[in-house]
Amino acid sequence: MKRIYLTLALLVGLALFTQAQNRVLVEAESFDNIGGWVIDQQSFDVLYSSYLMAHGMGRPVENATTTVDFSSAGEYHVWVRTKDWAPFPTGPGAFTLAINGAPLQTTFGVSGMAEWDWYYGGTVQMDAGENSLEVEDLTGFNGRFDAIYFSTDKDDAPTNDNEALLAFRKELLNLTDGPEDVGKFDLVVVGGGMAGTCAAISGARMGLKVALIQNRPVLGGNNSSEIRVHLMGRVDQNHYPKLGRIVRELDNGDPGNGNPDAARYGDERKLQIVRSEPNISLHLNTHVYEVEMEDNTIKAVIGRDIATNQEYRFEGVYFSDCTGDGTLGFLAGAEYRMGRESREQTGESLAPENPDDFTLGTSNLWASLEREAPSDFPETPWAIQFSDEYHIDDHKADWQWETGFGNFHTIYEAEQIRDHNLRAIYGNWSYLKNEKADKYSHHELAWVAYIGGKRESRRLMGDHVLTQMDIQDGIMYPDGSVTATWTIDLHFPDAKNSQYFKGEEFFAATKHIKVQPYTIPYRCLYSRNIDNLYMAGRNISTTHVAFGSTRVMRTCGMMGEAVGYAAFVARKNNASPREVYTMHLNEFMDIIESPVTIYNLPTLPQN
Template sequence: MKRRSFFKKSAGAAVAASLMPLGAEAVASKQDIGVRTSDKWHHLGKGKSEIPNRKKKVQYEVVVIGAGIAGICAAVTAARTGAKTVLINDRSVLGGNASSEIRVTVNGVQWLKNEHRMERETGVIEEFQLENWYYNPQESYPVWDHVLYDYVTRQPNLDVMLNTQALEAYMDGSQIKAARCWQMTTETEYTVEGQQFIDCSGDGLLAATAGAEYRTGREARAEFNESFAPEVADGWQMGATLMMITKDMGRPVPYYPPSFTIKYEAEKAHDRKIKQIKEGYWWVELGSDDDIIADQEFNRHKLMGYMHGVWDYIKNSGNFPESENIVLDWVGSVPGRRESRRFMGDHILTQKEMENYKHFPDAVGYGGWSLDEHNPGGIENLSEPPSYFHDKFKQVYEIPFKSLYSKNITNLLFAGRNVSVTHIALSSTRVQATCATMGMAVGTAAALGVQKGVTPRQIANEHIDELQEQLLRDDAYIPNRPARDSKDLARKADVLFASSTTSGDVKLLIDGVSRDEIGKIHHWQSRGLDAEVRLEWKKPVSISSIELKGDTNLQRAIHMHKNPLKNKDQVLGMPPELIKACSAQVRVKGKWVDVASVSNNLTRLVKMKIDPVKTTAVRILLKETWGAENIKLFEIRCYS
């Protein structure tokens, strides 16, 4: 439904009227909203009147806007790579579409048409998902919010600003110098200066005000030779969805729909069968054929009406007697968005490149969710199916770095649904775990840009190998790009052997690929616990860091679902294959010396920092898993 039609709806008239302009006299005359001149504050404690300080300036090296899954991964990675970083979010909780406010499942590469079916994403996104199962076995979404908050706020080098909207970019030519932000809860205007800016906000207001080139809508089929694109370009963008959760009261409970309910015309609905009544329906969705951002509040109001309309149909149509004892327990008020602005980079990723599995020399991420384009109009277009699952992939496709930064703003990067892809390509790349791979890539790139004093484009053209190596070291996966880090001393070991082997080969621990691929093994697995892996060098080497990549079964889901019944086929806790306890020794003057010990480990990437020592041998003692009988490793690295 177009925006102008909304005013004809009686249920929406009051909302529409409340948003009418109030006249020029009601608009603040000062553009600088943080400066107060008429704030009549009498401070009783100080015994005097004063003007509150509501304007501040802060400085960072990397500024990340938007704390969804992509933004969290970008900010954490930038901070870990050495940049002083701030993560700015316009809401009270982290996680974006995955937060308790919206509750979209963190999907990624799954349903592949090969023997793996799933090729789970590792690195930062895996870390906080595993922590969630450790700290939140009750599968509570509000607790998930706090797990994310703890994970992010404890990271060194990283500050977090919540309830803060980035309103506009301050520019110096084609470079962003600062973000003008408004923190609602403190009534404070912040000027956030930075060297590199990453917009992970989805809608991309900061990037838009910077003048970054973007497009919206659907490309014509001929522009990129995309078979699933429309014949003629148009303005349609995939819509937003509101979710709900129910519970069983154990007794009959009636349902009385609110006044804003919009009747659900089930008899007209194509492929929208009510198959369960536990959770909400992703097809309660509204898009736009024009300015989807301007339409958001109108669409939100209607979505609430449609959501209650579907539930009214379930409870009161008489077609679902099993709903007699079922009530709404949680209903969303914040729609989960799928599409708006797509900012243009030096490359636009297309359907054809993804389906042909094009290899990009600058690949930094990957995807594999099916081409899943939701229909124009959403629930207001009942004659068409809610989504066109155009195609499933046989293997993962690569995401190039040149699609993750602005083509015309020199220090601006992107991760998430606002990156440089076509509308059809977005139908796959938009899922959150895929966005997480982009987040790690741009966070790393931004930090490298600060260290080297270069732009993202220069990273792409002159330092892409270094960016890829850092990502691989940090447990990202890049298809068709094995690690070959010349600084890794394990690759230079003269002898590498293990105490026992049941599958794989200990020499595969330095082959540069830290997961098994289709038809290719890249692991070593012990026979039983208390296993040992040893590295020997003919000449002494200086060691200060030992890094392992263990097993978390990357072909098994670990995401939490808003409906716990859908988690029943997963391991509801730490992966049993994961290393729980290990230690390291070095040989000095012919004697083994204990240098590091890890217990209660929660991460696939295990880092053991030690005091620098010269040695001719390192011994890794693998003691315990979270339940598996054998210990599996995919990689060992050593650094001075």
């Protein structure tokens, strides 16, 4: 058995600490009370950790506090792992640390250095027993910290190598004994967006024992209140119109993009539906970052709680990668593509002449509301600068607020992408508030997403790779199962935005190429080289051009429904995902034609 690790970004949560000899590590995400700070796990694939961030939209947030027990009193050196996320020459993310009520002299987050590092805070006298820590945000502009470290040795500053730091964290957090076994499941679904949630529900309703693992506190992914993208695509236009029932259950209507009313996105509705399913074991706030493999088969996945850092092991017969980033497939060694294929490779007229790393970008939506009283907003010299010549004159964002386009790596530079979006949002809003006060004096920022809404990253390769020709010719394959109706919608930088911010674009344009409803083959929904891996969502087996049509969330939800039904057929017949196509296709297609929603219909094999 081999274990495969992915370099993931440490997520921030409540304060969990450990002590080894005269060393104490306090993880930011494990603070007892995070106050107004938020836990950000989006860069776990880089940092192997979460961190805390002061997302106050320009207003300082409530202090984060915790207590830590020291086994012995004495003088300790203290370091804080942080960064200056927008140096100009120093950025806005200033914060201070007080220990037992006494603030350190150092102001953190304004070093002028954009990389994560351990910053020395001096020496402190710690008491034996309980000591208090309090972190105060000074600006409300996204200051952040990953961990606080105490040592009696001044030369004992921790490493910045992320993989070595992962081992260091595990040692000091007492995680070296291995993860807690959760159990064995028929289907383990990693990713709780629309695709993953629908996959879990459809499999569970067919009698499968399902684990649904999501690395945020809510379900829905891009359709959650954390990101606020409305559902697109149709569920009633295909040869199998009953596929999509579960999507409709989860659909909370159309609040549009970036609606300031969080309730309009139906987080609680989604959670209630999943929690009502007796066959689903739901695990929120859990980021999968390791897999156990036997030959070409996934045996188990390891996830870490983004707040407590507790690790869990999920064993399964089948697995479904619904992460969007293709994280599980990547960990398992699944074949994948990322970026654009060439016209010669695919034969597609819409493909570029040469292959490249271009991907659609990530959006951070925002909205303002008009208030009775006027309000101000500070100048933001560290943000992107706007002028009368170029600014975006609107009170809220729509999908066009987008960064990526090959200028940033959508997975390994997710933090930089989000921060670039924030610099654009805050810079433009500062311009509107200060230079167009006659129009915006009574408007106030009501909501800004700090979780990025991704569009494109890895695409896992299946036995069929959907192409532009499949879509435009409307080819009906024998395993055609999931309807898609969205245009071929491939974003690119807005021309005027490129003129002013070449190479740093944050505003998109598109050209919609209309298509007739077509059907995605089942063979796009399982891996060609990992024997028990399904996928559903924007990471299925397509070319970059075809992905432009398949990526919208109602379509992705139907993919999830199909995966749940396919996993049932596979489990019932002790078959692989491929053998569902080669040996049991009629049985699968019968379910697609008239989805069954009665629990435990046949007797399934025992674990």
